[in-house]
Amino acid sequence: MPESSETTKASSVNSAATAVPTAPPLAGAVAAGTLPGDGGLRQEVAALAAAQAGLNIEARTQFQMARARFLHHRMALIGLFAFVAILLFSTIGPLFWKYSYAQITTQFGTGPSMAHPFGTDTVGHDMLAQVMAATSTSIQTAMVVAGISTVLGTLIGALAGYYGKWSDAALMRFTDLLLIVPALVILLVLASAVSKSAGNWLWIALILAGLFWTVLARLVRGTFLSLREREFIEAEHAIGASDARIILRHMIPNAIGSIVVNATLTVALAILVEAALSFLGLGIQPPQVSLGYLINQAEGDATVLPYLFYFPAAFLIAIILAVNFIGDGLRDALDPQQRIRA
Amino acid sequence: MGTYILRRIAAGILVLAIGTFFLYLLVSLSGNPLANLMANPHISPATVRAARIELHLNEPLLQRYWTWITGVLQGNFGISTTGQSVGPQIWPRMWVTLQMVIPAVVIAAILGIGLGVVTAVRQYSITDHVSTGFAYLFFATPVFVIAILLKDFLAVKVDNATGHTILYTIGQNNPGTTGAWSIFVDSLAHDVLPVMTLVLITYASWSRYQRSSMLDVLNADYVRLARAKGLSRRRVLYVHALRNALIPVTTVIALDFAGILGGAVITEIVFGWEGMGRFLFTGLTGPVSPDVNVVMSALLIEAILVIAFNIIADVLYGVLDPRIRYA
Secondary structure (H helix, E strand, O other): OHHHHHHHHHHHHHHHHHOOOOHHHHHHHHHOOOOOOOHHHHHHHHHHHHHHOOOOOOOOOHHHHHHHHHHOOHHHHHHHHHHHHHHHHHHOHHHHOOOOOOOEOOOOOOOOOOOOOOOEOOOOEEHHHHHHHHHHHHHHHHHHHHHHHHHHHHHHHHHHHHHOHHHHHHHHHHHHHHHOOOHHHHHHHHHHHHHHHOOOHHHHHHHHHHHHHHHHHHHHHHHHHHHOOOHHHHHHHHOOOOHHHHHHHHHHHHHHHHHHHHHHHHHHHHHHHHHHHHHOOOOOOOOOOOHHHHHHHHHOOOOOOOHHHHHHHHHHHHHHHHHHHHHHHHHHHHOOOOOOOO | OHHHHHHHHHHHHHHHHHHHHHHHHHHHHOOOOOHHHHHOOOOOHHHHHHHHHHOOOOOOHHHHHHHHHHHHHOOOOOEOOOOOEOHHHHHHHHHHHHHHHHHHHHHHHHHHHHHHHHHHHOOOOHHHHHHHHHHHHHHHOOHHHHHHHHHHHHHHHHHHHHOOOOOOOOOOOOOOOOOHHHHHHHHHHHHHHHHHHHHHHHHHHHHHHHHHHHHHHHOOHHHHHHHHOOOOHHHHHHHHHHHHHHHHHHHHHHHOHHHHHHHHHHHHHHHOOOOHHHHHHHHHHOOOOOOHHHHHHHHHHHHHHHHHHHHHHHHHHHHHOOOOOOO
């Protein structure tokens, strides 16, 4: 996967890119092996070459360039395609499938067959219907988590980074507090509180969002702290722009790359953590099903009825892989400076 | 450096004090330990009342917190809702968890750093691509899926194929094993799968960090200079490059400790180990829960470990990179 791994080298590639017009440094970079297979850079080099040859090139907006870079990221496109396919499967699939996820058939613990492609569990549920319902619950929960934590994180990070002082101190101290205990452990405590009363997916989503926003808030705060000192913001102040206008029209667009990438990665993280909570019996409660719950149910019979485990586990891994690839592609497209974790 | 460490420890204690206060409120308010008793029609209101007094639930919340924190400072972790003293259970359970976590961290660090170096030196080779592929796969696989795969598929197949129980899937040891050597071998056989689980979920991100920092270093001017001076490739790689490339990953490993403890909770539950994670989990979900003294003691120990490793990470950074100076 050369495209996806390339971002690990983003910093040196970028420094090479600034040196493009003078040929020797670029040649040196190629010789040193820093550039092979980098689609984005090759494009930029080609564009520069075209410019030097006196050809007209149209200026492209930030969005157009990002889209072009994303579309050149093969794994990201595969991830996007897979994610859309899984999303359609889990949302539209149940409309066309003869069994509903709560329906109990007369088949108990039968393996995959024509009537039940994913088999049935020991209670008699059709596993295909169960997996479809579980997948949509998992994705739905993760989307809500990503949505809420992105809005909250951006807002609070922006306020802390822009105004500083006590709002900044409060944010940093709060996130410090969250850092002292493994996140999963805090989630266990919170989830055990709601799972006893109402094991609703929305509650789980709210709890996850309540913990996840801090990552983005710190990120946005950092970006804002450095943006605040830049000349174009000073110029905005000078012409009398309001704080709201500066934040919304000038600073957030400059931080949009890391916000979008973080939102995507939050989806993957939320699916993983929700699955872990449900696996421990503290997440989504029956009659609702989620992938973690299905895997929990399958564990007891895993040696006898392995397909009960394989299908939900495969879907869980496939969704997270797909979302991670999309995130990588978005990072390469929107936020080339940020280092990649994967 | 000494004053820096002392200051960090002082700040850590402050965060602990505030953190445990909020956690205590959170855990206490997360449920009613008497809910099961009250729901049982065969239990008289008098019994419930007696239980309430015995568990000090009739006292105000702040007073309960004060009793708990002053007790902890004197080494008394209180009594669990099942009537056992919490303190004496902590160390044996901590020992069980560390039996899983420490070998996992050591193996994952060696594997991660080794793979990171190899994939950086041979960038875009087959090894690099395969390693990247596995890294993505392990990022996307939840810890409980790996644990179940190892337990119910790998271990059962291995044990069936050999006709002996080589890999144990439940518990941290066989009670009743005698003799130092037998106890060691027995623990080892129980240790393999949980350690493997933790290694697989951890090593991947470390190998990626190591790869990227190694690549940075390999492209640095001083490495090119060292080669230009005529030093052997091996010497440049392992003496000049690796030494510097190890700095970022060392701190990452120390900081990831919290995550590994979190993963250990699930691993303990799947493999039935009676460690700290299971202690916490039964304290939260057992019949008389939340068992505040049990949950809080587990949270406190984990919080102390996380803070300690955060300080170690920062100190290590200064030791490894002389350019960093702590005032």
